[in-house]
Amino acid sequence: MKSESVLSEWSALLALQRATHATLQVLAAELVDLDLTASEINALANLADGRGRTVSELGAAVGTRPTTLTSVLDRLERRGHITRGTRPGDRRAVLIELTSSGQLAATMIRQAIADLEHRALDGLPDDAIAHLRAALQALTEVPS
Amino acid sequence: MKSESVLSEWSALLALQRATHATLQVLAAELVDLDLTASEINALANLADGRGRTVSELGAAVGTRPTTLTSVLDRLERRGHITRGTRPGDRRAVLIELTSSGQLAATMIRQAIADLEHRALDGLPDDAIAHLRAALQALTEVPS
DNA sequence: GGCAGATAGTACTAAATCGTATAATCCGAA
């Protein structure tokens, strides 16, 4: 027979969690000067392109619940990193946009992320990144 | 010039976080009958092979701090899923081992994880999994 | 043998996160 016991096999999910925690840890340590939590870093990183987003859109991008995001955004707003506006055409939706200080922080975050990815992934074969991307995409959209 | 603005590039780290949250969500929903939190599921999954581990070893495997793990293990111990013993030769270290009910839960968890990975990754090219594994390994061990 | 520094784990306290319930707004059908 070909397959081993399920218990001794490598698991993509467990490796995923290890990698997420490890990288988040390193990133937070490098950005300690910004005095932001992991969720705040994540939110700003996703807003870094300057496009405004609603709370729902941002929640889907960062992977946190809307209820959690409310607290995170409260803190970022209090610090002057983001503003809460309304989206034209839908008065329910709240449009999150970066202030100039938020844009600055977001740019530093993206730079730190890019550096970290560079350090970690530079030695891998050419198509490894493409495969990583495809696999993460597939996992993110796994049918329940 | 070859490289685009850093802000418009795909980020492995952000994709990693999305994938982690999404898969964890689906997994927790499928295992709702076990009434366990994400950390507890993660801890049990890492213990599923039946080998005992110290708190430090388990912490490294699941990616949570020892202080967090103490609470998680408190809950698992209270429920009778694990026991805390001592490791022969080092009276500081605490050896975490599964009880039979813990072993049962861990097996169900591993099965659910294997199913989920199967659903998500089955359509990918052959070497995608190997590349995923290598990339996650590299990210986990990124030099700070 | 005995001391100094390092390591393992936990209590305590503070912070972040999530789930439930709620108000406002939108959309489609009659």
Next chain:
DNA sequence: TTCGGATTATACGATTTAGTACTATCTGCC
């Protein structure tokens, strides 16, 4: 137009997670 259900975001309370300080134990060196 107007009503009912769906969607958007938030407040509040409860749980989970993390940081700091501490005790117990080990390891190497004298």
